[in-house]
Amino acid sequence: MKKILLIEDDLSYQKLIKSFLTKQGFQVFSCEQKKEVFKWLEQEKIDLVITDYWLPDGTGLEVLKAIKEAYPSLKVIFISNYSEVRIAVKAMKVGAFEYITKPINPDELLQTIQQALKTKKKRVSESQELTFVVGKSQSFQKIFKHVELVAPTDLSVLLIGETGTGKEYLARKIHALSHRRTGPFVAVDCGAISSDLSSSELFGHVKGSFTGAVGDKTGYLEFANGGTLFLDEIGNLQPEIQSKLLRALQERSVKKVGSNQEVPLDIRIIAATNEDLENQQQSNFRLDLYHRINEFRIDVPPLRERKEDISLFTEHFVQQSNAQFNKSVDGLSVQVAHVFNQYAWYGNLRELKNLIRRAVLLAETNRITEDLLPADFLKNPKVTDTAPTNSAEYSITDVGSFKEHTEILEEKLIKEALELFRHNKSKAAAHLGIDRKTLYLKMKKFGID
Numbered sequence: 001m002k003k004i005l006l007i008e009d010d011l012s013y014q015k016l017i018k019s020f021l022t023k024q025g026f027q028v029f030s031c032e033q034k035k036e037v038f039k040w041l042e043q044e045k046i047d048l049v050i051t052d053y054w055l056p057d058g059t060g061l062e063v064l065k066a067i068k069e070a071y072p073s074l075k076v077i078f079i080s081n082y083s084e085v086r087i088a089v090k091a092m093k094v095g096a097f098e099y100i101t102k103p104i105n106p107d108e109l110l111q112t113i114q115q116a117l118k119t120k121k122k123r124v125s126e127s128q129e130l131t132f133v134v135g136k137s138q139s140f141q142k143i144f145k146h147v148e149l150v151a152p153t154d155l156s157v158l159l160i161g162e163t164g165t166g167k168e169y170l171a172r173k174i175h176a177l178s179h180r181r182t183g184p185f186v187a188v189d190c191g192a193i194s195s196d197l198s199s200s201e202l203f204g205h206v207k208g209s210f211t212g213a214v215g216d217k218t219g220y221l222e223f224a225n226g227g228t229l230f231l232d233e234i235g236n237l238q239p240e241i242q243s244k245l246l247r248a249l250q251e252r253s254v255k256k257v258g259s260n261q262e263v264p265l266d267i268r269i270i271a272a273t274n275e276d277l278e279n280q281q282q283s284n285f286r287l288d289l290y291h292r293i294n295e296f297r298i299d300v301p302p303l304r305e306r307k308e309d310i311s312l313f314t315e316h317f318v319q320q321s322n323a324q325f326n327k328s329v330d331g332l333s334v335q336v337a338h339v340f341n342q343y344a345w346y347g348n349l350r351e352l353k354n355l356i357r358r359a360v361l362l363a364e365t366n367r368i369t370e371d372l373l374p375a376d377f378l379k380n381p382k383v384t385d386t387a388p389t390n391s392a393e394y395s396i397t398d399v400g401s402f403k404e405h406t407e408i409l410e411e412k413l414i415k416e417a418l419e420l421f422r423h424n425k426s427k428a429a430a431h432l433g434i435d436r437k438t439l440y441l442k443m444k445k446f447g448i449d
């Protein structure tokens with residue numbers, strides 16, 4: 001029976017989640033405060049932690065950081081309100097497995113838990129097939145061209161972009177298009193490996209080299225031999241590890257902790273970061289290592305700067321969620337498509353994917369309508385622009401029937417015409433080329449006063 005630790009100070013919420021998960025066959029331990037967490041982790045062999053953000057004596061983010069330091073492979077699911085989605089995004093950077101937003105949907109929670117328990121070592125895997133969507137925005141098209149150009153070479157690639165923009169997916173694509181495609185793709189989350197063990201995790205160790213080294217261990221670098229090593233959040237590497245890594249890359253060989261023997265290395269490095277590594281004052285990153293991994297740089301822009309990609313990725317995530325939940329949702333209502341276009345997407349593709357997954361799960365018809373989005377998302381949509389003032393902001397590629405599109409445009413045109421002619425309906429009707437009666441009927445239909 002899998003053991004879950006639930007950290008939630010709202011007792012009614014805690015009780016609800018606990019009883020639901022117990023019914024699903026989990027053994028659930030719970031606490032309300034940060035200071036109680038480690039007592040449980042030491043006492044029980046916990047398989048998964050679920051933590052709320054606001055706790056009486058601290059935050060879920062602090063809990064997450066402490067857990068990642070002491071138990072790097074323990075999965076943590078982070079709960080937050082939608083209005084705090086930036087915090088949830090930060091939690092992903094610190095190493096949360098996933099975030100879900102309140103109000104919690106039990107099915108979504110269960111799905112996320114099952115996924116977390118299934119993926120043993122989330123960030124380290126052999127190369128695998130993935131459905132890679134090529135965005136249609138100019139910036140993504142350019143990125144993809146660069147990916148195709150650099151993939152067949154052995155150049156080190158540095159991917160720079162906000163969390164959730166698709167850096168790991170791009171890294172996997174580069175690997176898949178390279179001559180190393182049949183070799184391993186090893187993804188290491190440098191933010192999630194503990195500082196004590198990072199040397200041994202990356203370079204391996206020999207038996208007896210330190211207390212606890214009960215056998216020989218192959219490190220990630222050696223594990224990636226013949227393939228690609230993806231170093232995510234590379235800015236988090238300790239200075240001492242940076243030097244060792246630089247040496248290994250220059251010498252093309254690795255020495256295990258406690259050994260003098262050199263193991264030859266044939267790996268390609270792809271690194272990712274969301275910080276400015278060149279700015280040493282800020283990042284504390286070795287410039288020589290920076291130049292070694294930055295043989296080819298790809299900047300991945302945030303989703304809000306390539307809005308043309310939203311509809312394509314939406315379609316993809318809807319299909320993916322349909323397959324996951326056995327649903328047949330075919331897209332967004334025009335209103336939701338419009339909200340999506342305006343939203344700032346600080347969690348980028350990951351946030352879009354999570355939102356869609358939740359909506360598809362809840363959908364009872366074949367459309368994602370506003371009522372399926374978290375209330376906070378609509379209340380505080382983090383609109384990047386003000387409300388649209390012309391039809392150009394609607395894209396014909398937004399999902400929606402012709403009638404829905406037409407109605408939205410009609411409503412906007414009527415409002416604008418009324419404003420233009422200071423609510424003189426005869427003039428507005430004449431301007432729009434319709435008669436007054438039609439204008440009145442349409443105003444009534446759209447609730448225009």
Ligand SMILES: Nc1ncnc2c1ncn2[C@@H]1O[C@H](COP(=O)(O)OP(=O)(O)OP(=O)(O)O)[C@@H](O)[C@H]1O
Nearest residue numbers: 131132133162163164165166167168169349350353
């Ligand atoms: N090109 C793509 N095609 C299909 N899905 C994608 C693509 N890029 C990203 N995704 C989806 O978005 C999610 C986030 O992408 P990814 O993990 O690559 O982002 P990231 O920039 O590496 O994030 P982080 O910085 O937090 O590690 C993925 O799990 C995947 O579902």
